[in-house]
Amino acid sequence: MSILEQLRDARLSAGLTQGALGKRLGISQAHLSDIEKGKVSPRLSSLIEIARALDHEAILVPKSRLAMIQALLSGNPSAPLWQVDDRERED
Numbered sequence: 001m002s003i004l005e006q007l008r009d010a011r012l013s014a015g016l017t018q019g020a021l022g023k024r025l026g027i028s029q030a031h032l033s034d035i036e037k038g039k040v041s042p043r044l045s046s047l048i049e050i051a052r053a054l055d056h057e058a059i060l061v062p063k064s065r066l067a068m069i070q071a072l073l074s075g076n077p078s079a080p081l082w083q084v085d086d087r088e089r090e091d
Contacts, residue, residue: 007035
């Protein structure tokens with residue numbers, strides 16, 4: 001799922017319309033719609049601001065740890081973390 005889809009889902013889960021979130025952020029509903037649809041490429045600072053307005057945080061994750069983070073966030077007990085391929089790990 002793309003970051004834009006995740007932000008849209010977070011907005012919907014928070015029960016906010018594009019207009020309400022746009023007002024909170026100081027941007028128009030139309031501009032927020034264009035961001036969510038991928039019609040415009042927002043700056044990283046804008047994505048961080050949108051995420052924080054939705055009580056989320058954008059973070060950088062090393063590629064070598066991505067599978068582990070995704071498994072942890074999935075909450076899927078059938079894929080325990082000890083089964084995640086972590087061969088690129090540097091100890």
